[in-house]
Amino acid sequence: MSANNALVIGGSGGIAQALIQQLVASETYDRVYVVSRAASVPTALAEDAKTLTWITLDSLDTEALETQISAWCDEDTAFSLIINTIGLLHSDTVKPEKRLEDIDIANLTRYFEVNTMTHAQWLKQAHKIVHSGGATYVAFSARVGSISDNHLGGWYGYRASKAALNMLMKTASVEYARRSKNTRLVCYHPGTVDTGLSKPFQSNVKPSKLFTPDFTASQLLSILPSLGTDPNIHYIDWQGEEIHW
Numbered sequence: 001m002s003a004n005n006a007l008v009i010g011g012s013g014g015i016a017q018a019l020i021q022q023l024v025a026s027e028t029y030d031r032v033y034v035v036s037r038a039a040s041v042p043t044a045l046a047e048d049a050k051t052l053t054w055i056t057l058d059s060l061d062t063e064a065l066e067t068q069i070s071a072w073c074d075e076d077t078a079f080s081l082i083i084n085t086i087g088l089l090h091s092d093t094v095k096p097e098k099r100l101e102d103i104d105i106a107n108l109t110r111y112f113e114v115n116t117m118t119h120a121q122w123l124k125q126a127h128k129i130v131h132s133g134g135a136t137y138v139a140f141s142a143r144v145g146s147i148s149d150n151h152l153g154g155w156y157g158y159r160a161s162k163a164a165l166n167m168l169m170k171t172a173s174v175e176y177a178r179r180s181k182n183t184r185l186v187c188y189h190p191g192t193v194d195t196g197l198s199k200p201f202q203s204n205v206k207p208s209k210l211f212t213p214d215f216t217a218s219q220l221l222s223i224l225p226s227l228g229t230d231p232n233i234h235y236i237d238w239q240g241e242e243i244h245w
């Protein structure tokens, strides 16, 4: 059995690529697995390609996901770290809403599919592949998913789908406490990070508050070891500070 593996989900994203590079460089894990919709390893990760296992999978494809989970179970591959980075803020067709009139069913559906349902798919399965001796499951959330911290309004779909992700994580934590005792669940806010996701919204961000993907990845990986399993759920930011739900 190989149990000290790491898994990054949404591997072609800006933050994910920095995480993958740092996980590989740390030599902490037997193997780093990556799940992505992309067919092949992005150019930026070419040097790491030999030490990675790249799996092409759409996390909304239930059958494909279940087949992959079964394969890992059959070959006794378990993970001590799973990081799900999947998230959507804008696309060619989806734009964050500025006001009530912008609310649109198709856009809301897409936000919930990507930001919430892909994560539900993984939460449903992850208890089967986490290392029984101790594991951490991180979902990239966002501070705007905090209900109590919402003073600015706007971004209805992104906020609501991240709040729903937080609720899924919190709800799953109750069941994981019974079924997968040594697993910690973490909803993570990385700060504003210079990736394609934040590009159109960076103009009001002070340069000192616009983080590189490398900084974000190293912050997360340095914070994780200090988190306990009681409680088994944390909602934290890039400084390791708790965010109010």
Ligand SMILES: NC(=O)c1ccc[n+]([C@@H]2O[C@H](COP(=O)([O-])OP(=O)(O)OC[C@H]3O[C@@H](n4cnc5c(N)ncnc54)[C@H](OP(=O)(O)O)[C@@H]3O)[C@@H](O)[C@H]2O)c1
Pocket (backbone or CB within 6 Å): 009, 010, 011, 012, 013, 014, 015, 016, 035, 036, 037, 038, 085, 086, 087, 088, 089, 114, 118, 140, 141, 142, 143, 189, 190, 191, 192, 193, 194, 195, 196, 197, 198
């Ligand atoms: N950047 C920021 O300032 C910021 C701030 C707060 C929170 N976050 C959160 O951090 C996470 C990573 O963000 P990032 O900045 O690295 O963004 P990114 O570069 O746009 O990456 C997002 C990843 O989501 C995955 N994804 C899977 N299914 C998708 C779909 N149907 N549509 C769009 N993307 C899909 C993609 O992975 P594959 O293509 O490999 O499948 C993509 O690589 C997200 O959850 C985001 O909400 C980011």
